[in-house]
Amino acid sequence: MFGSIRKKFGLKFSLNDPRWGRGSQDNDNKEPRQTGRPNDGPPDLDQLWRDFNQRINRLLRGKGGGGTGGGSGNEGDDDARGAGISAGVAGAVIVFLWLVSGFFIIQEGQTGIVLTFGKYSHSAQPGFNWRWPYPIQTQETVNLSQVRTVEVGYRSNVRNKLARESLMLTDDENIIDIQFAVQYRLKDASAWVFNNRDQEETVKQVAETAIREVVGKSKMDFVLYEGREKVAFDTSALMQQILDRYATGVLVANVTMQAVQPPEQVQAAFDDAVKAGQDRERQKNEGQAYANDVIPKARGAASRLMQESEGYRARVVANAEGEAARFNKVLVEYQRAPGVMRDRLYIEAMQQIFASTTKIMVDTKSNNSMIYLPLDKLIAQTAAEAAAGVAPPPTTPASSALEASVNEGKPDRNRERSMRDRESR
Numbered sequence: 371m372f373g374s375i376r377k378k379f380g381l382k383f384s385l386n387d388p389r390w391g392r393g394s395q396d397n398d399n400k401e402p403r404q405t406g407r408p409n410d411g412p413p414d415l416d417q418l419w420r421d422f423n424q425r426i427n428r429l430l431r432g433k434g435g436g437g438t439g440g441g442s443g444n445e446g447d448d449d450a451r452g453a454g455i456s457a458g459v460a461g462a463v464i465v466f467l468w469l470v471s472g473f474f475i476i477q478e479g480q481t482g483i484v485l486t487f488g489k490y491s492h493s494a495q496p497g498f499n500w501r502w503p504y505p506i507q508t509q510e511t512v513n514l515s516q517v518r519t520v521e522v523g524y525r526s527n528v529r530n531k532l533a534r535e536s537l538m539l540t541d542d543e544n545i546i547d548i549q550f551a552v553q554y555r556l557k558d559a560s561a562w563v564f565n566n567r568d569q570e571e572t573v574k575q576v577a578e579t580a581i582r583e584v585v586g587k588s589k590m591d592f593v594l595y596e597g598r599e600k601v602a603f604d605t606s607a608l609m610q611q612i613l614d615r616y617a618t619g620v621l622v623a624n625v626t627m628q629a630v631q632p633p634e635q636v637q638a639a640f641d642d643a644v645k646a647g648q649d650r651e652r653q654k655n656e657g658q659a660y661a662n663d664v665i666p667k668a669r670g671a672a673s674r675l676m677q678e679s680e681g682y683r684a685r686v687v688a689n690a691e692g693e694a695a696r697f698n699k700v701l702v703e704y705q706r707a708p709g710v711m712r713d714r715l716y717i718e719a720m721q722q723i724f725a726s727t728t729k730i731m732v733d734t735k736s737n738n739s740m741i742y743l744p745l746d747k748l749i750a751q752t753a754a755e756a757a758a759g760v761a762p763p764p765t766t767p768a769s770s771a772l773e774a775s776v777n778e779g780k781p782d783r784n785r786e787r788s789m790r791d792r793e794s795r
Contacts, residue, residue, distance in 0.1 A: 423456055472503040479515030481559045484508075490560055512559035517623060520574045522581070523549035528629045537633065538582050544590040549628040550602070552577045552609065554620050561619030573613070573620060580608040590632075598627050 475498055476482045482494030484501050485508050494501075494509060501507040523536030528549050536547050554573060556562050566572050584604045585593055593601055606625040613620045632640040704711040 426455060468503050472501050472507070474499055474501065474509055476511060480511055480513050483510045483512060483559055483563055485510070490564060493559060510563060512556065512562060514556045514559060517553055517555055518570075518573075520552045520554070520570055520577060521549075522552070522574060522577050523547075524628065535578060538585045540585055540590045540593060541587055542589050545633055546585065546590055546593055546630065547633050548581065548585065548593075548630050550577075550581065550605075551626045551628060552606075553623045553626070555623055556619055557621040558617075558619030561617050565617050565619065569618070572616075572618060576609055576612045576616075577605070577625075580612060581605045583608060594630055594632075598630060602627050 474482065474494075476494050476496045478496045480496060482499060484491045484494055486502070486506065488508075491507065499509075501509055524531050531547070531549065533547075536549050538546055538548055540546055552573065562569060581601070584601055588597060588601065602625040606622050609625070610622045613622065631637070700711065700715075
């Protein structure tokens with residue numbers, strides 16, 4: 371490399387040559403220039419710069435212009451022109467590098483904010499972009515895809531509580547301890563950079579304000595138990611409204627409830643109250659279960675009694691109506707044949723009486739002796755034989771004689787039997 375430079379500019383010694391700092395000789399055998407430094411000292415940079423400019427001027431002018439053997443005045447003009455050209459080239463290089471410094475790259479998921487003298491100019495999309503270099507324009511890169519998190523009531527761990535942030539007052543005038551986290555993204559980079567002085571602190575204060583408003587409108591039991599998800603949802607919606615109103619460029623992604631509990635100072639008393647409430651609910655459930663068991667049975671029994679009474683009433687009314695209709699018919703027949711109806715009524719009355727009697731005493735008029743008929747035993751024997759499938763015993767002559775004597779002693783019964791047979795036919 372140095373050899374090529376030496377050949378190009380006509381240098382006849384290398385950097386390690388001891389003649390460095392003692393001047394140089396051209397092709398016209400000019401007197402060597404003294405650098406004013408001792409022979410063993412470092413090279414004179416000013417002299418080297420002048421020699422470099424002279425070589426460049428000679429290359430630019432060519433060989434046929436003004437010659438190289440002029441006096442000292444021409445040499446000074448050449449140095450001045452060479453210095454001007456070198457300054458122009460250096461200035462061009464500096465301007466080129468300055469313009470090149472305006473190129474910048476924006477990654478995917480990010481956006482660039484270009485500022486002109488500190489004022490917002492435009493937003494740069496992901497990719498290769500260019501702006502006017504510093505100090506005319508500057509850019510600031512904002513990550514829009516990053517999910518940011520702000521913590522309220524604790525820091526890094528729920529055990530590291532901050533009482534001034536976590537203690538809140540509910541609608542029923544109870545104090546509750548809440549720790550939650552808010553996850554959010556950016557939807558407007560310019561609003562995030564220019565409309566907020568301290569962005570994360572702003573989001574944290576908005577989150578604390580929103581949850582205090584939601585909790586202040588809710589009961590303590592609702593926040594502690596069944597209302598956690600609703601409190602988180604309402605807090606997220608209220609935060610988004612406030613952030614949009616302030617044009618912060620923030621999009622709330624999620625609100626996560628980390629811990630919801632009473633203050634530590636009253637935790638034991640609150641646990642006792644919760645246990646008492648649970649015992650109350652248990653007893654209420656047991657009483658309700660007993661009521662669910664007894665009340666349907668009582669209602670069933672009452673319904674059964676009502677139905678039985680209705681049936682009894684219907685039966686009595688129907689029997690009474692039937693008896694009345696029967697009496698009317700019997701009255702008509704009695705008016706037609708009073709004697710016959712009297713006998714018939716007598717027979718029916720005796721039939722009803724004997725139907726419920728198991729023993730009968732028969733009085734004969736001939737010898738005034740009583741005949742005992744064990745109807746209960748006869749009925750039981752007949753029922754046993756019918757159950758066993760045995761035919762009734764045949765009629766013996768003695769029984770036939772007994773029946774004949776009874777019939778002779780009771781002519782009225784023979785007449786009643788004949789009348790009964792006639793009615794049955």
